[in-house]
Amino acid sequence: MPERERAGVDGDYRERRLRAAEGQNRAYAYVLDLLGRALDDLGLCGDVDSLCVALSGYIEALRPHSGYGVFLLGCDARLEARFTGADRDESGFHAHQAELMASGACDRVLRFRRPRCEVCAGTEYMLLPLVAHGAVQGVLSIQSGQPPDPLMRQALDQLTRLFAIALHNLAPPQGDSPGERDAAGPAIYHSDTDFLTGLVSRAGLRRVIHAQVASRSAREREYALVLFDLDDFYQINARFGRAAGDAVLRCVGQRLYDTLYSQPVYRLLGVDETCLTLARIGVDRYALLVETPGSTEALDQVSERLRHALQEGVRVGREVLYLIVSVGISLYPGDAAEPGALTAHAEGALKEAKRHGRNRLFHYGSDDEEAVWDFAIEQALHQALREERFELLFQPQVDSAAGTVVGAEALLRLRDDTLKVPPLRFIRVAEDIGLIEAIGEWVMRRTCRLARAWHAADRIGFPLSVNLSARQLNCEGLGRLFQRILVEEMAEAAWFKLEITETAFASEVGCAIENIRDLHTMGFRISMDDFGIGYSSLGRIKHFTLDEVKIDREFIRQLPDSPVDQAIIGAILELSRQLGVGVxxxxxxxxxxxxxxxxxxxxxxxxxxxxRPMQWERLLDFLDDAGRIEPWRLAGAQAE
Incomplete structure (x- = not known):
């Protein structure tokens, strides 16, 4: 092509591009202006009906002559139709919108929180989820006509989001009556939704499992339950704070969602999105329920894909955190004969993954009775916390030279008629499932009330020892929590001795030393429990003040026949004398x-x-009756 002719073609092409760009810029400016006015107008609406009327004008501006409908969640978590678009019939409902709601299409949009296109009565509709601040509120349906261009689609998405936020702001306080809530706006918070991540909640997943797996029509189908647990997530809260921890949890939920609801996963499993339910069921635990999961190999590939997606770095401030994820899988009916067992066996597989070193995937084995037992303990702990079925026993500490009581240790017991669970076992399970903080607060409050009554009666007092787990001690703000408990229960820190273990210092990530300093400054005495058997803490105890160390029973059991144990005890006694602490x-x-x-x-x-450990009333009688704790026994030991 001659050079002059080429230049003419290039110039014409550039001119066309400039004209196109100018048209795009005008359209872009129009959309921005429209959304800016919508931001102001929708925020001024005082009720749902006026909000829908305002929305109608903006939809008409973006999609002329398009009918639309708004479906909002009522207080019973069911969709209710509120329409203000064109073509209303005499009852006030768009002729096709009621059919659309009855078809279940809106429910699918609610469940997966993604826009969909549906055809109803020969008309195509765009269905857009109304979500604000993690809460699902309903669905907006718009007659499609011609598919919108990308700019119009983005504008509709933004308009939907503005409408959802305005709905959220209309929600009344939680104390309002159901009738007032119905009049003011939709019930956007309900138990089936996890507020933090917007995924299905634990209660919602339980309902899905029982509704689908337990139904007669589903008994010929197969299901898989996959659990994902973020190992040592509490350390993120301890180091960076709960706000950062919540951000990580939201990121995890979004990453799971984006990876799961994708064509590669659908092809691997041979399913569509309606066969998948993603939920957050614990502080740092997520679950995936798959209907007709196909081969075990495909399920493992998808689970590993999700696990690796979570192991990519998550930015917190200026740092990038790399998550460690354990996975447990259970199948129905292969591993479980009923829905409850499906969950229990998935929990068991997850615990096996952790027991074998974490950061791995495990399937449930039918002989894994330990995991099933742990799940039963977990359920008992939840019930005991709700119904206050815990009990405190107290074991005296005595001065053998004087024969007098110098303290008593509060020991937690679980009262359950069907389970006889050793304390170490249920404490470990409580730490695994994130209940130890709530249980620890219950113990501290209960001990405060007993000590307050004791001191109010002018009884001769001694400090009551309360155990703190490693996980409690590494929780941010423990000092503030205990200060609040003391104020609310009208107790004093000097009445208590806090027993900590060496394992609290196994990780550098936590804030154990800072918490110990805060607690000691408040007036609590600090005792190092199980001294000598855990992680080496000699390099750390110089950073805070100890009042006491407790020689672990492991070094006492074989006395007086073990010279090695005698040597270890002698070393602990000498170290304690040098540090000026009791033993x-x-x-x-x-x-x-x-x-x-x-x-x-x-x-x-x-x-x-x-x-032996005894109930509080027995301890008081014990002190009243004895005054001195069986001096004949102590004297006999001295005489032998």
């Missing part, structure tokens, strides 16, 4: 052990030889 020997069960300990200079003891 208590726990697990003392016979006179020979007591005699040896006293000979080594350890006079403070706790164990069955002195007294």
């Amino acid at each position: 208590v020997a726990e697990g003392v069960e016979n006179a020979a052990q007591l005699r040896l300990l006293r000979g080594m200079g350890c006079h403070l003891i706790q164990g069955y030889y002195v007294a």
Whole structure:
């Protein structure tokens, strides 16, 4: 092509592009102006009907002659139709909108929170979810006609979001009556939705499982339940704060959602989005229910794809965190004969993944009785916390030289008629499922009330020891929580001794040392429990003040026959003297052990030889009756 001719063609092409760009800019400016006016107008509406009227004008401006409908969630979490678009029939409902709602299409949009196109009575509709601040409020339907161009589609998405936010702002306080809520606006918060992530909640997933898996029509189908757990997530809260932790949880939910609801996953599993339910069922636990999951290999591939998606870095402030994720899978009816067992077995598989080193995927094995037992304990703990079915027993600590009580340790027990669970077992389960903080607060409040009544009666007092788990001690703001408890329960920090374990210092991420400093400054005495058997903490105890160490029963059990244990105890006693802290020997069960300990200079003891754990009333009677704790027993030990 001649150069002059080429230049003419290029110039014409550039001119056409400029004209197109100018047209696009005008359209873009028009949309921005429209959305700016919508932002002002929708925010001024005082009720749902006026909000819908205002919305009608903006939809007409974007999509002329388009009928539309608004479906809002009522207080019973069911969709209710409110229409202000064109072509209304005499009852006030668009002729096709009622059919559209009855078809279940709107329910699918609510469930998956993604726009859909549906054909109803020969008319195509765009269905857009109304979501604001993580809460689902309803569905907006618009007659499609010609498919909107990308700019118009973005404008409709933004308009829908503005409408959803305006609806959210109309929601009344939670204390309003149901009648007032119906009059003011939609019930946007309901138990089937997890507010933080916008996914299905634990209660919602339970309903889905029982509705689908337990139905007669579903008994010939197969289901898979996949659980994802963020290992050591509490350390993120401890280091960066709960706001950052919540941001990570939202990011995890979004990443799971984006990875799951995609064509590659649909092809792998041989399903569509209606066969998938994604939920957040715990603080750091997510679940996926799959209907007709296909082959086990395909399910494993999808689970690994989701796990690896979560292991990509998550930015928190200036740092990038890399999550460790454990996965447990259970199948129905292969692993479970009924819906409840499906959940229990998935929990069991998840615990096996953690027990084998975490950061891996495990399927449920039918012989995994330990995992099923842990799940039963988990359910009992939830019920015990709701119904206050925990109990505190107290074991005295005595000065063997004087034969007097110098303290008592509060020991938590679970009262359950069907389960006889050792304390160490249910404490471990409580830590795994994130209940230990709530249980720890219950223990502290209960102990405060008992101590307050004791001091109010002018009884001779001694400090009551309360155990703190490693997970509690690494929670941000523990000092503030305990200060609030003291104020609300009218108690004093000097009435208590807090027992901590060496395992609290296993991680550098947590804020255990800072919490200990805060608690000690408040007036709590600090005791190091199980000293010598956990992680080496000698390099850390110099950073805070200890009042006491407790020699673990592991070093007491084989006395007086173990020279090694005697040497270890001697070293602990000498270290304690150098540091100026007290020493208590726990697990003392016979006179020979007591005699040896006293000979080594350890006079403070706790164990069955002195007294077993007892209820609070029995402890008070014990003190009144004895005054001195069975001095014949202590004297006998000295004489032998």
